Amino acid sequence: MTYLTLAHLEKSFGQNHVVKDFNLTVEKGEFISLLGPSGCGKTTVLRMIAGFEAPSSGAITIEGQDVTGLRTSARNIGMMFQAYALFPNLTVAENVGFGLKVGGVAKAERAARVTEILEMIGLPELGGRYPFQLSGGQQQRVALARALAPRPRVLLLDEPLSALDAKVRVALRNEIRSIQQELGITTIFVTHDQEEALSVSDRIVVMNAGVADQVGTPFEIYNRPATRFAAGFVGTLNLIAAKVIDPKTGTVALAGMNLQVQGTAQRAAGSDVTLALRPEGLRLGRGDGEGAVFRANVASVQFMGSTIRIEVMAAGQKLTLDTFNRADQPPPRPGDEVEISLSGNNAIVLD
Amino acid sequence: MTRFLAWLALIFGCVFFILPLVGMGEFSLKMRRGVYSFDAYRKVFEDPTFWATFGYSLVLAAATIVVGVLLVVPTAYWVRLRLPKARPYVEFVTLLPLVIPAIVVVFGYIRLFNTSSILPLTGTAFGTDFLLTMGYTTLALPYMYRSVDTGLRTIDVATLTEAAQSLGAGWLTILARIILPNVMVAVLSGAFLTLAIVMGEFTMAALLNRPAFGPYMQLLGANRAYEPPALAVIAFAITWGCMGLMQLVTRLAKHERAKA
Numbered sequence: 386m387t388y389l390t391l392a393h394l395e396k397s398f399g400q401n402h403v404v405k406d407f408n409l410t411v412e413k414g415e416f417i418s419l420l421g422p423s424g425c426g427k428t429t430v431l432r433m434i435a436g437f438e439a440p441s442s443g444a445i446t447i448e449g450q451d452v453t454g455l456r457t458s459a460r461n462i463g464m465m466f467q468a469y470a471l472f473p474n475l476t477v478a479e480n481v482g483f484g485l486k487v488g489g490v491a492k493a494e495r496a497a498r499v500t501e502i503l504e505m506i507g508l509p510e511l512g513g514r515y516p517f518q519l520s521g522g523q524q525q526r527v528a529l530a531r532a533l534a535p536r537p538r539v540l541l542l543d544e545p546l547s548a549l550d551a552k553v554r555v556a557l558r559n560e561i562r563s564i565q566q567e568l569g570i571t572t573i574f575v576t577h578d579q580e581e582a583l584s585v586s587d588r589i590v591v592m593n594a595g596v597a598d599q600v601g602t603p604f605e606i607y608n609r610p611a612t613r614f615a616a617g618f619v620g621t622l623n624l625i626a627a628k629v630i631d632p633k634t635g636t637v638a639l640a641g642m643n644l645q646v647q648g649t650a651q652r653a654a655g656s657d658v659t660l661a662l663r664p665e666g667l668r669l670g671r672g673d674g675e676g677a678v679f680r681a682n683v684a685s686v687q688f689m690g691s692t693i694r695i696e697v698m699a700a701g702q703k704l705t706l707d708t709f710n711r712a713d714q715p716p717p718r719p720g721d722e723v724e725i726s727l728s729g730n731n732a733i734v735l736d
Numbered sequence: 737m738t739r740f741l742a743w744l745a746l747i748f749g750c751v752f753f754i755l756p757l758v759g760m761g762e763f764s765l766k767m768r769r770g771v772y773s774f775d776a777y778r779k780v781f782e783d784p785t786f787w788a789t790f791g792y793s794l795v796l797a798a799a800t801i802v803v804g805v806l807l808v809v810p811t812a813y814w815v816r817l818r819l820p821k822a823r824p825y826v827e828f829v830t831l832l833p834l835v836i837p838a839i840v841v842v843f844g845y846i847r848l849f850n851t852s853s854i855l856p857l858t859g860t861a862f863g864t865d866f867l868l869t870m871g872y873t874t875l876a877l878p879y880m881y882r883s884v885d886t887g888l889r890t891i892d893v894a895t896l897t898e899a900a901q902s903l904g905a906g907w908l909t910i911l912a913r914i915i916l917p918n919v920m921v922a923v924l925s926g927a928f929l930t931l932a933i934v935m936g937e938f939t940m941a942a943l944l945n946r947p948a949f950g951p952y953m954q955l956l957g958a959n960r961a962y963e964p965p966a967l968a969v970i971a972f973a974i975t976w977g978c979m980g981l982m983q984l985v986t987r988l989a990k991h992e993r994a995k996a
Contacts, residue, residue, distance in 0.1 A: 437898055457902055458902075459904075461904070462902055464898070464902040466895050466899060468895050470895040470896055470898070471899075473918055474920075483900070483905075483913075484903035484904055487903055487904045531903070532903075535903060535904065
C-alpha cells in the first residue's frame with residue numbers, strides 16, 4: 386500500500402525553477418534516498434515533505450491524508466538536520482522528550498519513552514548531559530532519538546552525516562538503517578554521497594536539475610543507469626565510443642572489434658553510441674575469451690587493500706579498471722604492457 | 737618599554753575613573769565636621785521619600801523590562817527568521833530614541849494622550865504610569881534590541897525553529913522554550929541597561945509628574961550638600977550589584993558554559 390505520495394511537485398523561488406514535476410510513491414517502511422549534486426532540488430523536496438516550504442503546485446499525501454497545506458507542527462514527522470540542531474538549553478533527556486512534552490504526553494510515560502529510546506541509540510547514561518558536552522556523533526544520535534521519540538509517521542534525514550568524520554559516518558549510517566528497519570519507519574534520506582545512498586537504501590531517486598532522473602533499487606541504479614547523468618554521478622564509469630552494426634543482434638563495433646551488447650534494439654544501424662563500463666566490468670587478462678580484448682599500457686596503479694584500481698591507456702583513451710587483490714598475484718606496474726578484456730554483458734549503451 | 741607604556745595607560749585609566757568616585761565617596765562621609773561618618777547615608781535612608789521613589793522606579797523598571805522583552809524578543813526573532821531584508825529598517829527605528837530627545841517624546845505623549853484627547857491616559861495615575869512605562873521602553877529600545885539581536889546571532893535560529901516545528905511545537909512554545917532561554921544572557925544584559933536607564937531617568941517622569949527616583953535625586957541635589965553624593969554612591973552600589981548578579985546568573989546557566 387502506498388504510504389507517502391508526492392504528485393507533480395513543483396517549486397520555484399522567483400525565477401529559479403528548483404523542482405520540476407517530481408513524482409514519487411513510497412511504501413510503508415521503505416528507506417528512500419534522494420541522491421544528487423548540490424542544487425539539484427533534493428533538499429527542497431525534503432523540505433516540502435516537512436512543510437518548511439510550500440510547493441508551487443502539486444500534492445503531498447501521507448497515509449491517505451493530503452498534507453500539502455498543513456503546517457509542519459501538525460504533520461507528525463521526525464527530522465534530522467546536518468547541523469544536529471539540538472536545543473542547547475535542554476539536557477539530552479529533555480531534548481529527546483521535547484516532542485512528547487509538546488504533544489502532551491504525561492510525565493511518567495514520557496520518562497519511560499525517553500529511557501527506551503536512549504537505550505535504542507546506545508546512549509542510556511547520557512540523559513543528564515547538555516549537547517555541548519557530547520561529540521558530534523553522539524549529538525547526531527541524540528538528534529535521531531529526538532526525532533523518533535514522538536513516533537513520527539515519516540522520518541526525514543537532511544544530510545545528517547555530512548558534518549561527521551568518516552568512521553563515525555559509516556557507523557552511524559548503519560545504525561540509522563538498522564533502527565529504521567527495526568521500527569519499520571518510512572524514511573526519506575537526502576544525500577550527495579553515492580556510497581551512503583547505495584549502502585542503506587531500499588530505493589534511490591537520482592536527481593538532476595530539479596528532475597527525478599531515475600528511481601530504482603541500488604542494484605538497478607548502479608548496474609542499469611537510465612541516463613548519462615545517473616551513470617556518471619553514481620560510481621566511476623569508463624565511456625567508450627562505438628558504432629551500431631546490427632541493432633537486432635546487438636552487435637557494435639569498437640576499436641576494430643565486434644562486441645555483443647544489450648539495448649541497441651531502438652537504434653539504427655550505423656548510429657554512434659557510447660558504451661559505459663564500470664571499472665569492475667573490465668578485466669585484466671584475456672578472461673574466458675568472450676568479448677573484446679585490448680592491448681593496454683598501464684598508466685597508474687592504486688593499491689586500495691581488498692581491491693586494486695588500475696588506470697590504463699587502451700585504444701587511444703584512458704580506462705579505469707578494478708581488480709581484486711590476490712596475495713599470489715602482484716599487481717602490474719606502471720609502464721607494463723597488459724591485455725584487458727571486456728564483456729558486452731557489463732556494458733551499458735548510452736546516447 | 738611597551739609593557740611599561742601599557743601599564744601606564746592602564747593606571748591612568750583607572751585613576752581617571754576612580755579618582756572622582758573616591759572624591760565623591762570621601763565627600764559623602766564628611767557630613768559631621770572633622771570626622772568621617774555615615775550621617776549622610778543615614779539621612780538618605782531615613783527619608784521615606786527615598787524609599788517611595790526608589791520603589792516606584794524599581795516597579796516601573798520591572799514593568800519596562802517585561803514590556804521590552806515581550807516586544808523585542810519576538811520582533812528580533814521574526815526579523816532574523818523571516819524578514820532579514822527589513823533588518824536595516826528595524827535597526828534604524830530602534831535607534832531613533834537615541835536621536836529624538838526624551839523631552840520631545842514626552843511632549844508628544846502629553847499632546848496625544850492629554851485629558852481632552854480620545855485616549856486620556858494622563859487623566860489617571862495608572863494611565864500615566866502606563867504611559868511612562870511605554871516611554872521608558874522606547875528609551876531602552878536601542879540597548880534592548882541590540883543585545884537581543886547579538887544573542888540571537890550566537891544560535892542557529894532557523895534550524896532550531898525548524899527542529900522544534902518538526903517536533904510539533906507552535907510559535908509560542910518555540911519562543912518561550914527554545915529561543916528565550918537561549919538568549920537569556922543577552923536579555924539580562926539588555927534588562928540591566930534598561931534598569932540603569934529607568935532608575936536615573938528624569939525628563940519623562942518629571943514632565944508627567946510622577947514620583948520617580950530621577951526627579952527625587954534632582955530635588956535632593958538642588959537642595960542638599962552631603963546627601964547627593966551619598967545617593968550617588970548608593971546608586972553605584974546598586975548598579976554594580978546588578979552587574980554581579982548578572983554574572984552570577986550567567987554562570988549558573990549550565991548550557992551557557994559551552995560558549996565560554
